[in-house]
Amino acid sequence: MALHLLDSNDVHNACRQRLETCELWLRRIIHDKLSAQFGADYIDGAILAGQPIFSQKAKDTAQKFSEKNPTQYSRPIDALLLDDLGAVLAKQEPYNNFFKDAFEQEFPWGKDHIRRIIKVLIPIRNALSHANGPTQSIHDLERALCYSSDIVKSLKIYYSKMAKNEKFPAPVFIRFSDNMGTLVYPAEAQFHYNVDAYSLHVEDEIRFEVEVDSSFSPSEYEIKWVVNNIYPAESGVGTSFNLKLTPRHVGEKFGLQVSLTTTNNEWHRFQNVDAYLTLNYEVLPTPR
Structure with a gap:
């Protein structure tokens, strides 16, 4: 070029x-x-x-x-x-x-x-x-x-x-980040992380992103996001997810989960999914 x-x-x-x-x-x-x-x-x-x-x-x-x-x-x-x-x-x-x-x-x-x-x-x-x-x-x-x-x-x-050569040859997440400064490199296919270096606030607009092991083609899997412990829960698909925090997200442990599921296998590493991350944030009831 x-x-x-x-x-x-x-x-x-x-x-x-x-x-x-x-x-x-x-x-x-x-x-x-x-x-x-x-x-x-x-x-x-x-x-x-x-x-x-x-x-x-x-x-x-x-x-x-x-x-x-x-x-x-x-x-x-x-x-x-x-x-x-x-x-x-x-x-x-x-x-x-x-x-x-x-x-x-x-x-x-x-x-x-x-x-x-x-x-x-x-x-x-x-x-x-x-x-x-x-x-x-x-x-x-x-x-x-x-x-x-x-x-x-x-x-x-x-x-x-x-x-x-792995027992379960399926992709994993290799990086998670948000626009508030969090950057995590998951150590395992099933990974939990508590974000305790700062708190989020009502009215914050957050962008969450993941990166997948690129030795696998994006056509081989799908990525889903879901907010935990809230009904009806916000959800999304793809490598990024945007969310504006409202009073219903307030709490000591606002939970977010992102999962990856292969589309070309009849089996999955964790039965229903092949990799997932769970993030917990503290969300305060007052705007910044």
């Missing part, structure tokens, strides 16, 4: 979103691999061949932002950006032991190949996240789109293979 023929704002937004998606997938593979080996505290506890996998800078960054905003950074890895993620993948022992099988199809030259690609992406990502984004050349933007897509493609292939 000839990027110079497109609106510059659209191109910059597309590149920014593609790079953010790339970061999301890198966080996912690092979290999945290292938490399985070292447990939930892998950022501080992951040591291989006598050396910590994460630098002290990365550890400090994760701790600082996780403590400052635990709702946004439900996992410490979510506070790390491309440079920290790339530094982990660029280490020989961690790459060979944990990440090679996820990248070798698209990056046959190993960690040096990955390191070179991420080194190119870091300044472009940083520029697009700040005021100097419009100064990026068309060549840089093309590289951002292509290189980040190569990383995501490699990881999608890996997770698609893994899904076929």
Whole structure:
């Protein structure tokens, strides 16, 4: 596609979103691999061949932002950006032991190949996240789109293979967010989360969104939303759901559930659905 023929704002937004998606997938593979080996505290506890996998800078960054905003950074890895993620993948022992099988199809030259690609992406990502984004050349933007897509493609292939080997090969939610700042990466197909970092208020207009494991096609499943404990309940379909809070939503535990059901299987992981998230919020009776 000839990027110079497109609106510059659209191109910059597309590149920014593609790079953010790339970061999301890198966080996912690092979290999945290292938490399985070292447990939930892998950022501080992951040591291989006598050396910590994460630098002290990365550890400090994760701790600082996780403590400052635990709702946004439900996992410490979510506070790390491309440079920290790339530094982990660029280490020989961690790459060979944990990440090679996820990248070798698209990056046959190993960690040096990955390191070179991420080194190119870091300044472009940083520029697009700040005021100097419009100064990026068309060549840089093309590289951002292509290189980040190569990383995501490699990881999608890996997770698609893994899904076929699962007991119940069905998609799951990999991210939940709302426009109030909540950002959650579900650890399991059946996941409950209490949003206690802030309260909602009557008249708030909330947009909830989910992202699904993209190794599965959207044509293979349907997503449904429903407000719990209220009759008649508001409901919706698709990856997003908008709701304006009214007095009937007030309470200590306003519940929202989003479920995913495959459309091409005769079975489902939880009998009726294949994945679901339940969120609880406190809704106060006074407007902001």
